Amino acid sequence: MGNMIETQRLTKHFKDVRAVDGIDLTVARGELVALLGPNGAGKSTTLRMLTTLIPPTSGTASVAGFDVVRQQREVRQRIGYIGQGNGAGHSQRGRDELLSQGRAYGMGLRQARTRAAELIDSLGLGDVADRTVSTLSGGQRRRLDIAMGLIHAPELLFLDEPSTGLDPQNRANLQEHILRLRAEHDTTIVLTTHYLDEADSMAERVIVVDHGRVIADDSPARLKAEHVGDTIRLGFDTEHAAAGAATVLSGRGGSAYGKELTIRTESGPRQVPGMLEDLRSAGLPVASVEVTRPTLDDVFLTLTGRSLREGGSKTDGTPVPELVEV
Numbered sequence: 001m002g003n004m005i006e007t008q009r010l011t012k013h014f015k016d017v018r019a020v021d022g023i024d025l026t027v028a029r030g031e032l033v034a035l036l037g038p039n040g041a042g043k044s045t046t047l048r049m050l051t052t053l054i055p056p057t058s059g060t061a062s063v064a065g066f067d068v069v070r071q072q073r074e075v076r077q078r079i080g081y082i083g084q085g086n087g088a089g090h091s092q093r094g095r096d097e098l099l100s101q102g103r104a105y106g107m108g109l110r111q112a113r114t115r116a117a118e119l120i121d122s123l124g125l126g127d128v129a130d131r132t133v134s135t136l137s138g139g140q141r142r143r144l145d146i147a148m149g150l151i152h153a154p155e156l157l158f159l160d161e162p163s164t165g166l167d168p169q170n171r172a173n174l175q176e177h178i179l180r181l182r183a184e185h186d187t188t189i190v191l192t193t194h195y196l197d198e199a200d201s202m203a204e205r206v207i208v209v210d211h212g213r214v215i216a217d218d219s220p221a222r223l224k225a226e227h228v229g230d231t232i233r234l235g236f237d238t239e240h241a242a243a244g245a246a247t248v249l250s251g252r253g254g255s256a257y258g259k260e261l262t263i264r265t266e267s268g269p270r271q272v273p274g275m276l277e278d279l280r281s282a283g284l285p286v287a288s289v290e291v292t293r294p295t296l297d298d299v300f301l302t303l304t305g306r307s308l309r310e311g312g313s314k315t316d317g318t319p320v321p322e323l324v325e326v
């Protein structure tokens with residue numbers, strides 16, 4: 001059936017800004033992909049081209065098998081797009097908003113009613129769907145927005161920062177709903193997020209964009225293993241023992257500093273038992289063991305030299321000072 005999304009050298013320039021600079025993307029049907037990158041990386045511009053809102057400067061993109069420039073109508077019928085801060089009006093009841101949206105997509109009333117009821121159920125909106133939208137909480141509103149984007153049963157859903165502005169509890173709740181929706185309705189999902197843990201826990205694939213280009217594209221686990229790896233810290237009672245351990249384990253790399261030996265490896269937890277055994281045979285008892293696994297932020301830092309911290313405190317693209325070894 002082909003891929004859900006395919007782009008070739010997709011490019012968008014705004015005057016002299018290369019917002020998207022030749023992106024080749026492939027998203028298979030059924031995938032849940034997170035598009036990650038700092039402010040201004042080109043995520044929204046990419047989504048806006050894929051959703052036919054703006055035309056590319058050059059390159060091509062097909063969505064659900066249709067060209068985003070020549071077959072806009074076909075593309076639009078097959079996608080849902082939930083942008084930042086758009087969505088339902090305020091004075092109507094949520095359920096009515098959903099029905100009007102369904103009608104706007106050309107659905108019959110009965111069909112729209114059935115679909116709205118299904119979505120209200122899957123998104124846990126049963127208790128609030130018949131209230132005026134303006135009385136809903138932020139998290140409920142966001143779920144209603146998602147229902148709006150799904151009313152016409154799109155094959156592909158774009159979510160632009162779905163959980164920005166929600167508190168951690170509502171974020172977790174929303175994530176759960178998105179995952180359930182996907183399981184129940186078999187929807188392909190592309191989401192952008194600033195929350196790295198969200199990308200990590202939800203997405204099978206993370207595509208990291210920076211300066212309008214794809215700089216990494218893989219599963220969270222493989223990105224972490226390939227670009228950062230685990231850190232094993234072995235503590236000893238004396239500096240002498242640490243230096244001895246460095247010699248015993250020299251084949252595994254690593255460096256001793258004071259009473260500590262630090263080793264970088266792809267599979268920390270699996271290597272520790274063997275190391276401990278080698279050290280015991282050499283008469284070097286280990287006092288403490290710590291294995292640190294990387295986060296996607298570590299991956300981002302390694303790839304770009306910048307941090308993409310949660311909460312958006314450092315997302316203006318300015319360089320982060322060098323990390324100091326402690």
Ligand SMILES: Nc1ncnc2c1ncn2[C@@H]1O[C@H](COP(=O)(O)OP(=O)(O)OP(=O)(O)O)[C@@H](O)[C@H]1O
Pocket residue numbers: 014017018019020037038039040041042043044045046
């Ligand atoms: N309509 C426009 N006119 C001029 N420049 C634009 C326009 N839209 C986006 N840009 C520029 O293109 C670049 C990419 O912007 P884009 O919104 O795609 O980034 P983003 O990755 O979505 O960022 P954010 O995380 O802040 O949403 C930025 O430098 C931005 O200023």
